[in-house]
Amino acid sequence: MGAGDSVTLWGCPHLGEALSLPQEGVPTVESVIVAIDGPSGTGKSSTSKAVAAKLGLSYLDTGAQYRAITWWMISNGVDVTDAEAVANAASKPVIVSGTDPGRPTITVDGADAAGPIRTEEVTSKVSAVSAVPEVRSLITELQRSIARSAEHGIVVEGRDIGTTVLPDADLKIFLTASPEARAARRSGELKGADVQATKEALVKRDAADSSRKTSPLAKAGDAVEVDTTDLTLDQVIECVVTLVDEKRTAAK
Numbered sequence: 748m749g750a751g752d753s754v755t756l757w758g759c760p761h762l763g764e765a766l767s768l769p770q771e772g773v774p775t776v777e778s779v780i781v782a783i784d785g786p787s788g789t790g791k792s793s794t795s796k797a798v799a800a801k802l803g804l805s806y807l808d809t810g811a812q813y814r815a816i817t818w819w820m821i822s823n824g825v826d827v828t829d830a831e832a833v834a835n836a837a838s839k840p841v842i843v844s845g846t847d848p849g850r851p852t853i854t855v856d857g858a859d860a861a862g863p864i865r866t867e868e869v870t871s872k873v874s875a876v877s878a879v880p881e882v883r884s885l886i887t888e889l890q891r892s893i894a895r896s897a898e899h900g901i902v903v904e905g906r907d908i909g910t911t912v913l914p915d916a917d918l919k920i921f922l923t924a925s926p927e928a929r930a931a932r933r934s935g936e937l938k939g940a941d942v943q944a945t946k947e948a949l950v951k952r953d954a955a956d957s958s959r960k961t962s963p964l965a966k967a968g969d970a971v972e973v974d975t976t977d978l979t980l981d982q983v984i985e986c987v988v989t990l991v992d993e994k995r996t997a998a999k
C-alpha cells in the first residue's frame with residue numbers, strides 16, 4: 748500500500764494517513780496500548796483476547812469489572828435502581844482483574860466472580876450500576892492503573908476506553924455489527940435463548956449505555972470503525988493485528 752492510501756480490504760479498513768502519527772507523550776509502540784470499544788456482541792472480548800495473545804500483550808475486560816460491582820451490589824442487598832445507595836457502596840468491593848489473555852480472571856473480595864457475573868440478573872442490572880458517576884470514576888482509575896502497569900502493553904475492551912479511560916491509546920478500534928448479527932451470536936452462546944428476546948434486551952442495554960450522562964458508549968473521533976457483521980472472527984482478529992502492525996510501522 749502506498750503512502751496516503753486509505754483503503755478497505757475485505758471489510759478491514761487500513762490506516763493510510765487516516766490516523767496521525769503518535770505525538771510526544773503518547774505511549775511508545777514498544778508497549779502498545781490498544782482500545783477496543785463497541786456495543787454488545789460485536790466481538791470485543793473474543794477479538795481482544797486473541798489479538799493480545801498473538802501480540803504478547805495483556806488483556807483487560809472492563810465490562811467484567813462493571814458486572815463484578817453489579818454482582819456485589821445484588822449480593823449485598825443494594826437496590827441498583829437507587830443511584831445514591833449504589834454510589835455510597837461503590838468503594839466497598841475489592842475487584843481484581845487477571846490480565847493474561849489465555850486465562851483472564853476476575854475476583855470480588857477474593858472470591859472468583861467469573862461465573863456469577865454472567866447471569867441474566869447481572870446482565871439486566873449492569874447498565875443501571877455502570878451509569879452511576881462514583882462507580883465510573885472508581886473503575887476508571889482501576890483500569891488506568893492496570894494499563895499503566897502492563898509491561899508489554901495491553902488490549903483494553905469496553906465502551907469508553909478510547910473516549911475516556913485511555914484517550915492517548917496508540918490505536919483505537921470501534922467494532923459495530925447489525926443488531927440481528929449480534930443477537931444471533933449472543934443467543935448462540937446462551938443455549939436455547941430466543942433470538943428476538945435477546946435482540947430486544949441487547950438493543951435496550953445499548954440505548955441505556957449510549958444515553959447515560961457520564962462517559963457513554965461512543966466512538967472516539969480518532970477510532971477506526973470495523974463493521975464485523977459479515978466478517979468471521981478470524982478476519983476481525985487479522986484486521987486488528989494488521990492495524991496494530993501498520994501503526995507500529997508508521998511510528999518507526
Ligand SMILES: Nc1ncnc2c1ncn2[C@@H]1O[C@H](COP(=O)(O)OP(=O)(O)O)[C@@H](O)[C@H]1O
Binds near residue numbers: 793
Ligand atoms: N465476527 C464474528 N462472527 C461470528 N461470531 C462472532 C464474531 N465475533 C464474535 N463472535 C461470537 O459472538 C459472541 C459474542 O462475542 P464477544 O466477543 O463476547 O462480543 P462482545 O465482547 O462485543 O460482547 C461469541 O460467541 C463470539 O465467539
Ligand SMILES: Nc1ccn([C@@H]2O[C@H](COP(=O)(O)OP(=O)(O)O)[C@@H](O)[C@H]2O)c(=O)n1
Binds near residue numbers: 811877
Ligand atoms: N467500559 C465499559 C465497559 C462496560 N460497561 C458496562 O458494562 C456492561 C457489561 O459490559 P460487557 O462488555 O460485559 O457486555 P457484553 O457486551 O459482553 O454483553 C455494559 O452494558 C455497560 O453498561 C461500561 O459502562 N463501560
